[in-house]
Amino acid sequence: MPENILDDISHRRYNPLRGTWLLVSPHRTKRPWQGQQESPSRVTLPDYDPACYLCPGNKRAQGDSNPQYKSTFVFVNDYSAVKEEQAEYKQAEDSKDLSSLLLKADSVTGKCYVLTFAPNHNLTLADLDPSRILPVVQAWTEIYTAHLSPTSSLANVAQPTTLAPSGISITAPNAQYRWMQIFENKGAAMGCSNPHPHGQVWTTTGLPDEPAQELEQLKKYRHEHGGCSLLADYAKLEMEKEERVVFQNKTFLVVCPWWATWPFEVMIISKGHKRALVDFGDDEKRGFAEAIAEVTRRYDNLFETSFPYSSGIHQAPLEATEEEIEASHFHMHFYPPLLRSATVRKFLVGYELMAEPQRDITPEQAAARLRDCGGPLYREAL
């Protein structure tokens, strides 16, 4: 492999999915660390916490009570970043006026949901079998489907399912939104404000920058390569190379991408060209649940701690042109901050914010370590 030299020298790698670069400095992990120590997460949370506003039966911050739910549970965020209704705002457009050029704003409406993964206060995705992650995948699919534009060509392709419904109830939004961001912040180090395992779903009228940038790159690749999908080609290439592969099953590939920014960053890619959750049949959903279980369990095993991360799904926008839908390729990102141990993380700070992201170990080294920590969850073996 001619790339082996990259284990020893500083270099930049290109991220074709964002059109951006990152600096890799493989030799840099040896520097002394007198900085911040993360507190390793308490692994002794109770199964039920009477003070938790996500546990079944409990009262939430603004007074609503949770039902005695048995699987997943969804509700509208009591402190939503965007709302369905608000005062109108339209900026005066006057190209001669510097204000309209340099002080530009747009109103945004939307809806924010919270989704608990299980009734248990102490069971993270890493603790759940794929069969218990499946209802989460089902819930995501149901929420996505309920918000899809009726004019989208994706609106009528949902695969027939024999899976039990997730049990969540969703009231249709008042307006058509453009984008749905499904994500999870896990662990205090990633700003999680409640340890009860949960994710969030934010939908907005605008297409946010990050998916917009990916969509541009995917469209461009498709255009330049006769209709091929960048991520299908990339998955094929990684399966040949093997060195960045962490896990795979029939439908999904788990890799530390060539261009990974976070130390143990991972991407779950649909091997085939699937555009959104509605494109997956029951077996494929089971494959996705398995991939999530494999990632999260390996993460926890790596440093024998409840591994913090932010994760998120990128797929076709809710309201989209046919070109955008066809360019979309379903995938999920995991951005975990830990670098050396349960207590020493990587900070993406000064140089990273002012110049360009920088990483200290290679993605190949990260993948090798994650490949090696499959098997049962370390906590269960204890």
Place this chain on the structure above:
Amino acid sequence: MPENILDDISHRRYNPLRGTWLLVSPHRTKRPWQGQQESPSRVTLPDYDPACYLCPGNKRAQGDSNPQYKSTFVFVNDYSAVKEEQAEYKQAEDSKDLSSLLLKADSVTGKCYVLTFAPNHNLTLADLDPSRILPVVQAWTEIYTAHLSPTSSLANVAQPTTLAPSGISITAPNAQYRWMQIFENKGAAMGCSNPHPHGQVWTTTGLPDEPAQELEQLKKYRHEHGGCSLLADYAKLEMEKEERVVFQNKTFLVVCPWWATWPFEVMIISKGHKRALVDFGDDEKRGFAEAIAEVTRRYDNLFETSFPYSSGIHQAPLEATEEEIEASHFHMHFYPPLLRSATVRKFLVGYELMAEPQRDITPEQAAARLRDCGGPLYREAL
């Protein structure tokens, strides 16, 4: 002001300097916080720490000893992210080969410096008078000048100075580098690995993404507006509007930019069109030192703590076309994470990483609070 409604509704603001958007949700600070607490920084560091590898006279991690320096001190980072010499690497270019398209890498060389601000282990920029920050500005100017391409039109414009030299000694690099990133990580929350106040300077053969993106936007504006500078126009506009201004003197404006991402993000902008440190005369350098003192002191006063941040200077590249030099406009960014108090920060995580940055208070509210905390450093008044 028609913008007042933006205090109450969710909206997106445009950042013309990067060409990106951000989501503003002004009502969101009310949500309960059960997440991570930062430890308020110890304000009782000794003036000298025998175990610190930055204090005068001490041994560094790899055995070199620091001189008994009296002002600033610069040395090549013992764990540099980029180095002057390394093995050659050139990727085979073959456009038919998927690898060269999707696994793209470039070798990077360069030089990384560490710059201590003062001999005292416990004096941050907030503790220093402008007259003691001036040697830091001088040192930055000397480092920048020593690395400027001899063919750059900036190489011979350095203003005559009557200021004492900073005392640092710089050996010319072996190669010509394209970009110099001057930055500081302050505080454990921003990944600072040693509390002795210091900044860093990384120079590289490549132009990193962040300044490249700004330079594109600056060039475009200049082209579309008959040679004007986006940031000169912006500074003028903010001086008229006043609501985002934190501080100003003859040469520099300090604002919470319209498009600020971090809660108390601040930008120091040169009012006139200055392209780089070498464009400033002695009085202007004094003005810059004063602006830095005003920002850092106000930060510490805001929550009565040693306020963490990452800061960095953007100016003309070391090696640049005449067009790039003329488009460059000297400014300094401050990205501080604290949101509500000395212990509760803003996390830019799941939604921010997967979709788009999101902020909870408006830049106007942040500016008003920073305007109100001028005056002596709270620690001195105690």
